[in-house]
Amino acid sequence: xxxxxxxxxxxxALMLAVPATAHxxxxxxxxxxxxxxxxxxxGKEIDQGFELALQTRLGEMAGSKIEIVRxxxxxxxxxxLAKTRKLILQxxxxxxVGIVSSGVLGAIRDFVHQSxxxxxxxxxxxxxATGARCSxxxxxxxxxxxQVNRPMGDWLYNKGVRKVYTLAxxxxxxxxxxxxxxxxxxxxxxxxxxxxxxxFRTTKDFGPYLTKxxxxxxxxxxxxxxxxxxxxxxxxxxxxxxxxxxxxxxSGFLTSPLYVNAEGPxxxxxxxxxxxxxxxxxxxxxxxxxxxxxxxxxxxxxxxVQGYDAGQALVEAVxxxxxxxxxxxxxxxxxxxxxxxxxxxxxxATNNIVxxxxxxxxxQGDGTLTQKILDVAKAVRDPVSGCQK
Amino acid sequence: MTADASFWIVQTLNALQxxxxxxxxxxxxxxxxxxxxxxxxxxxxLYALGAFVGVSASAFAGxxxxxxxxxxxxxxxxxxxxxxxxxxxMRNAGxxxxxxxxxxxxxxxxxxxxxxxxxxxxxxxxxxxxxxxTEFLGIVYPTYRLFIIGLGLVVLAALSLxxxxxxxxxxxxxxxxxxxxxxxxxxxxxxxxxVVFCLGCALAGLAGAVAAPVLSxxxxxxxxxxxxxxxxxxxxxxxxxxxAIAGSLLIGFVQTFGAVxxxxxxxxxxxxxxxxVLILRPAGLFPARG
Numbered sequence: 001x002x003x004x005x006x007x008x009x010x011x012x013a014l015m016l017a018v019p020a021t022a023h024x025x026x027x028x029x030x031x032x033x034x035x036x037x038x039x040x041x042x043g044k045e046i047d048q049g050f051e052l053a054l055q056t057r058l059g060e061m062a063g064s065k066i067e068i069v070r071x072x073x074x075x076x077x078x079x080x081l082a083k084t085r086k087l088i089l090q091x092x093x094x095x096x097v098g099i100v101s102s103g104v105l106g107a108i109r110d111f112v113h114q115s116x117x118x119x120x121x122x123x124x125x126x127x128x129a130t131g132a133r134c135s136x137x138x139x140x141x142x143x144x145x146x147q148v149n150r151p152m153g154d155w156l157y158n159k160g161v162r163k164v165y166t167l168a169x170x171x172x173x174x175x176x177x178x179x180x181x182x183x184x185x186x187x188x189x190x191x192x193x194x195x196x197x198x199x200f201r202t203t204k205d206f207g208p209y210l211t212k213x214x215x216x217x218x219x220x221x222x223x224x225x226x227x228x229x230x231x232x233x234x235x236x237x238x239x240x241x242x243x244x245x246x247x248x249x250x251s252g253f254l255t256s257p258l259y260v261n262a263e264g265p266x267x268x269x270x271x272x273x274x275x276x277x278x279x280x281x282x283x284x285x286x287x288x289x290x291x292x293x294x295x296x297x298x299x300x301x302x303x304x305v306q307g308y309d310a311g312q313a314l315v316e317a318v319x320x321x322x323x324x325x326x327x328x329x330x331x332x333x334x335x336x337x338x339x340x341x342x343x344x345x346x347x348x349a350t351n352n353i354v355x356x357x358x359x360x361x362x363x364q365g366d367g368t369l370t371q372k373i374l375d376v377a378k379a380v381r382d383p384v385s386g387c388q389k
Numbered sequence: 390m391t392a393d394a395s396f397w398i399v400q401t402l403n404a405l406q407x408x409x410x411x412x413x414x415x416x417x418x419x420x421x422x423x424x425x426x427x428x429x430x431x432x433x434x435l436y437a438l439g440a441f442v443g444v445s446a447s448a449f450a451g452x453x454x455x456x457x458x459x460x461x462x463x464x465x466x467x468x469x470x471x472x473x474x475x476x477x478x479m480r481n482a483g484x485x486x487x488x489x490x491x492x493x494x495x496x497x498x499x500x501x502x503x504x505x506x507x508x509x510x511x512x513x514x515x516x517x518x519x520x521x522x523t524e525f526l527g528i529v530y531p532t533y534r535l536f537i538i539g540l541g542l543v544v545l546a547a548l549s550l551x552x553x554x555x556x557x558x559x560x561x562x563x564x565x566x567x568x569x570x571x572x573x574x575x576x577x578x579x580x581x582x583x584v585v586f587c588l589g590c591a592l593a594g595l596a597g598a599v600a601a602p603v604l605s606x607x608x609x610x611x612x613x614x615x616x617x618x619x620x621x622x623x624x625x626x627x628x629x630x631x632x633a634i635a636g637s638l639l640i641g642f643v644q645t646f647g648a649v650x651x652x653x654x655x656x657x658x659x660x661x662x663x664x665x666v667l668i669l670r671p672a673g674l675f676p677a678r679g
Contacts, residue, residue, distance in 0.1 A: 038609060041508035198648070199656040202613065204604050207403035207534070208648040215396050228510040231605030235512065239531040239603070241522050262512030262605065 024064040025323050029314065030087030031068050032098040032108075033122075037075035038201075038227070039100045041258065046122045046307030048296050050097060053311025056291065061318050069093060075100070077107035084108040088115050095120065095317075095328050097310045102126035102172060106133075113137055118317075118329035122310040123303065127176050127385070130352035134387035137325075139332040139351045141313050141344070142306040143275045144382050145173050146180035149224070149251050151357045151377035152273045153184020156220065156249060165218035165246075166195035167209055169229060174200070177224040177251050185222075193218050203229070206236045214242055224251040231262050238266030247271070255362045258301040260369050267362045267369055276302040276341040277360050277371040288340035300340075309339045309353075313346075333389075343379070350387045354379050395528040400649055406534045408641025409541025413596035414614060415621040416548060416633040417589025423565045423628015423677045425582050427476065428484055430491040433618065434498035435590050437611030439464045439597025441506050444513045444606050453516035456598045464594025465587045472586050495612060502608040513601040537599055544592070548630055561585060565628045565677045617644075620659055624666045626673025635674050 031050065033043035047070070054066055069091050071083040080099075087093045088111070096112065096119045099105045105124040112119045113135040121129065121140040125148070130140050156164065164185060168174035174197055182192050194216040196209055203209075213221055221242070225233045230253065237248055252274020255267050278289055278299045288308065292300040300308070317331035336345035342356040359375040418432045442463045443456030471494075479487050514520075519533040552558035560581050563571040572578045604610065621640050625632025640659055647658035666674065 036503075038607075040503070044508065196652050198652070202656060203648075204613070205403065205407050205645070207406070208400055208645045211396065211399045211403065212649055228605040228607040228610070231510050231512050232603070235605075236603065239515070239522075239533065241529055241531075259510050259512075262510055264512060264514055 024062045026065045026067065027095065027314075027318060028067045028069065028091065028093045030084075030091060030093035030096040030098075031070045032073055032080065032083055032087065032096055033070070034075045034100050034104075035070070035072040037073075039075050042100050042123060042303045043072075043098075045258065045301055045303035046098065046100070046310070049292070049300065049304035049307025049309075050122070050311045051307075052292055052295060053308045053315065057312065057315045060315060064318055066314070066318075073099070073101070073104050075104065077101075077103050080104035081107045081111060084111055088112075088117050093117070094325060095314060095332075097314065098122050099124045102129065105129055109133060109135065109138065116329070117325050118332055120310045120313055120332060122306045125176075126172060127180075127382070130347075130350040130382065130387060132386035134350055134352075134389060136333065136351065136389040137329045139313065139329075139335075139346055141309045141346075141353050143355070144352055145176035147352070147355075147380050147382050148273060148275060148357060149177045149181040150184045151359065151380060152181055152222070152249065152251075153186075153190070154188045155273075155359055155375060155377075156185060156222070157188035157190045161190065161219045161249075163191050163193045163218045163220075164249075165193055165213045165216050165221050166223065167206075167213060167221065167233075168195075168197055168224040169200040169203070170197035171200040174224055178222075181222055181251075201229070204232060206233050207240065210237060210240050210242055214240070214246060218246060220247050220249055222249045223254060226253040226256070227259065230254050230256070231259060234263040234270065235266045243269065252277070252302070252358075252360070255369075255371075256301055257299060257369075257371065258303065260362060263369075265364075268364060269361065271359065271361045271374065273357050273359045273377075274302055275355050275357055276305045277358050277373065279360075279371045279373060280341060280358065282340070282342065284338050285340040305340050309337075309341075309344065312337055312339065342376075347381055349384045349389075350382060351389065352382050354381045356380065395526075398526060398528050399530060400645060402530055402534065402538070404642040404645035405538050405638075406641075407645055408637045409538050410596060410600055411617060411621050411640055412541050412634055412637035413544060413592055413599065414618045415625070415637055416544075416630065417592040418618055419622045419625060419628055419633045420561070420565075420585055420630075421589045422622060424561060424568075424585055425476075425480070426484075427480065428487050428491065429476075430488060430615065431471070431494035431498065432589075432593055433611035433613075433615030434495050435464050435468065435593040435611070436597045436600075436614055437502060437606075437608070438467060438498065439594030440513075440601040440606045440610060441502055441511075441597075442594070443598035443601050444506070444511050447513055453514065453602070456513065456601065457516075457595075460598035461591040461594040464597070465591040468587050468590025471590075472583060476586070495615075498611065499608055506606075506608070508608065511606040513606065515602040533602060537603070540599060544595075545630075545634055552630055557581070557584070617659065620663050622673075624663060624673055626670075626676035628677035629673075629675045632673055632675035632677070 035043050073080040099121050100123040102124040119138045123142045125145040127144050127146050166178045168178045248270045250272045252272040260267050313335045316335040320331040322328045322331040344355045347354050357377040357380045360371040360373045363372045439460040443460040446459040447456040515533045519536045522529045523532045621636035625636030643658050647655040
């Protein structure tokens with residue numbers, strides 16, 4: 001009798017011990033992206049980048065496996081919130097990754113924060129998400145609207161530009177990008193001679209705005225447009241001949257490699273700033289571009305690298321030994337690694353990424369347009385504006 | 390802001406260019422509306438189809454003019470399929486069912502565009518003949534935009550000749566005025582409807598191909614243009630060519646000069662105009678039927 005009890009407890013101890021030593025913890029990731037709607041192309045790029053990072057660095061996680069549960073936000077805040085609830089409550093994910101639209105991020109922020117689930121933001125750039133509404137559970141590996149544009153203020157002034165006219169769509173990101181640039185440009189000594197915020201997504205004809213901008217007599221025009229609006233804007237800018245007298249500068253999404261070829265020759269010579277371009281010369285980027293192109297048949301965009309780095313950040317957090325949600329969030333806030341876009345780290349004060357910003361010109365390559373890097377602003381860090389984690 | 394003449398001439402041309410694009414779209418919609426009493430919400434999707442087909446055609450043939458020729462034909466063919474498969478059956482189903490069916494078509498087309506052309510916006514080059522800029526009256530203006538204005542005027546002239554001087558035009562006018570009476574007089578109203586529907590589709594396709602070099606070609610371009618087009622049709626009055634051109638000019642000018650003079654109000658200016666017209670002239674400015 002005594003013997004069998006001893007034997008049983010030994011067996012029980014062994015059963016408990018086996019899972020802990022032989023295989024490491026497996027993680028469940030909720031990947032929440034727009035797979036339909038206006039940002040579907042961006043969702044796909046982020047998804048592909050994320051998958052590639054996990055595949056590439058699978059071997060480093062000591063046997064841990066990562067299971068991905070995908071959900072579609074449809075770029076609608078209420079849908080995003082419902083899917084977030086499902087991922088956190090029903091699927092019990094350890095960590096969430098994704099979010100393209102800042103509108104969706106705003107809608108899910110409180111639920112994510114209160115549930116204590118770590119969220120790696122792979123696009124949404126609203127300054128407030130790592131500013132006044134920051135959370136210790138929300139880590140952003142993409143960019144903030146201000147971060148991308150701030151270095152252009154000094155840079156343009158040093159290039160001899162004194163008077164700038166600004167244009168952007170009339171929504172939160174448009175305002176933040178332009179206001180950050182304007183503040184930096186004015187601080188450097190420049191003057192904003194005028195500007196306009198055009199109705200978001202309903203403006204097809206920029207002719208009236210371009211004519212008005214030209215008549216204000218600026219040295220340069222600085223704009224933020226993305227996607228379809230960027231294509232329309234750049235083409236119409238060229239067709240009105242504004243380029244001959246007033247050069248175009250902007251936020252790098254204007255000439256994103258994702259769609260710059262649809263803009264055609266009109267995009268040549270446009271100078272913008274962004275956190276990633278495929279032509280960065282580093283071994284990490286060369287390997288990334290090669291692996292991504294081989295896997296998906298096209299060169300990676302800044303969105304792909306954001307997905308890739310969301311994956312890298314997760315791998316780093318797993319490697320640190322974090323197993324539960326709180327520990328993962330803690331670990332994510334401290335990661336630092338070498339990204340295809342250069343050295344990156346998470347700012348412990350805001351949980352926003354610290355990264356290089358590349359000022360690049362769109363130039364003609366072999367058959368397609370490519371990016372020529374003119375300057376690099378190193379380790380750009382956002383000010384701690386109201387963030388109390 | 391500068392108040393010199395050239396600034397206002399350029400803005401007037403901007404307004405005219407937008408008006409003509411709206412006219413190409415709304416004229417098909419309004420005649421189908423007026424003649425068939427059919428609410429075709431998928432008209433915007435046909436415009437987008439014209440743009441997508443145009444992008445592919447011009448890329449395939451290496452010339453803009455391939456798009457110009459192929460897009461209207463292809464969209465008219467799709468129109469024929471729609472007419473035979475759906476619209477003929479829905480003729481007497483009442484406006485609510487028609488709205489539901491054509492509203493559903495919008496989503497079908499959206500997904501077809503995504504499957505066929507992907508989610509990334511596309512662009513198309515201007516024809517070499519009209520690239521660059523033209524100088525006149527002391528201003529410099531993109532030549533392609535002048536081409537759009539010219540094309541709109543040509544279509545307007547052709548349609549008004551067709552309606553006022555030909556037998557088909559007389560039949561269409563009779564059909565819009567009183568379809569039952571026209572049928573009693575031995576006119577095959579159904580066949581006229583079919584021809585008019587195809588023509589409307591072809592014009593939507595043409596508008597798509599013409600707009601593609603100026604705008605970006607996106608899957609949602611059809612839904613984005615639908616509302617302004619419906620506003621044009623309602624302001625102008627259902628079923629009339631005069632209404633379509635008057636409505637297009639009004640919207641084109643209000644939108645352009647709204648953007649110049651009061652940018653904050655530009656988005657609502659069009660709807661304010663719509664409300665005013667509906668209060669003062671509920672049937673529109675130039676209704677086909679008195």
